[in-house]
Amino acid sequence: MKIIIFGLGNFGMSLAVNLTETGNEVIGIDNDMNKVNMVKHQISHAICMDATNEMAYQALPVKDADLAVIAIGENEGAAIITTAIIKKLSQARIIGRSLSPIHDTVLNAMGIETIIHPEQDFADRLAKKINLKGIVDNFSIDKNYSISEIKAVPDFTGKTLEELAFRQTYNLHVVTIIRKQARKSIIGTTSQIDQSEGFITKDSIIMEDDLLVVFGLNKDIGKFCNRYQQKKR
Template sequence: MKVKKIKKSILIIGLGKFGRYLALKMQDFGNQVMVVDKEEAESQKLATKIDDIFIGDCTNEEVLKSLGVTDFDICFVTIGENFESSITITMLLKKLGAKYTVVKTGSELQSELLRKIGADEIIYPEKELAEKLALKYHTGQSMKSYLELNKDYSIIEMEVPQKWIGSSLMELDLRKKFGLNIIAIKNSNSVNVVPEPVESFREGDVIVVVGQHSTILKYIS
């Protein structure tokens, strides 16, 4: 059965590097994307790649009204270098009835202020990238990818620990002993999703594991 792709209507305000990358990727996924920047020079960088480009200052309420913000599924505010503008635009988006606002920030203090004025989601890309890089190189690059579920739990893609090679999931009993769940085993030939208890680990396997950060780090540090 094919999964139907749901296209979204996306508004992106602010065309620095982050905003441009976001706009192009959202369009690649098949979404309807409008980008806005007050500087024509920034807008021109996407002129041949994004169909719907608007030049205007979104700190002006009338400009935002003209865009019809309630028609967009998600409104992104990616003006990280001008926090005053980010606050103003976020407040106006909420006032005008935006369905969901995602705001790029550059510090914890900014994040707190944005939450107080009603931002639905806050992204802090520099911090998130730094945390992932720190963990990757702290573990000797045995970690391939990392998704934080909350402050205690993560999903991590990692090389199988040497001491597990040759043993099966049943023998290791990771769920009972350590609260770890192996949800996939990958190798050069295939991906085994939800492996059987008798599945044994082999040299070169990459596993996808869910569990507490502290417990997983014991095996990859």
């Protein structure tokens, strides 16, 4: 994909680098030359320009872009103006970063379907990790459902998913299993990495230290984690 990211702060820069590493052509834009210099060798193109100046877009291939991410994180006015210019000049899908409830309202009024709140989303995920012991990571699907990485209860070791009857017992669906795998570096040292087991079946066996990626209602995930804690006591 051809992606333009406006705003190269911590969030925008990390996103630009990750998208480049996964095979996308990424143009990163910021009005701070220091930020542009920091990332210019890690992404396809890095440009220093004022994104609120419509004339500056003449040399920018906005019409060829598949996606534009407005990741500006400090100046709400600049973010809104940039969004408006992209809406005018391009048919690209737009992802807008919102900085406030009013910003949400403006982006909705502009017809931006994908609105993100990186700080709020991270805080929500961190709160779940703190409150629900056993959760390693969590991704909310909506206000009721989540996908969570949960440490396998020691009692599960050596048992199959069919034996554990996850759906019937916990009302949770196990999507996959993440397992520690040994990997050798080019200098011969060995390290442990997390690796998905891919598509799993009822015969898949849970091993010690496995992470279970489960999908279900937040309340059911919470019940499972509470039961997990009771087993540890």
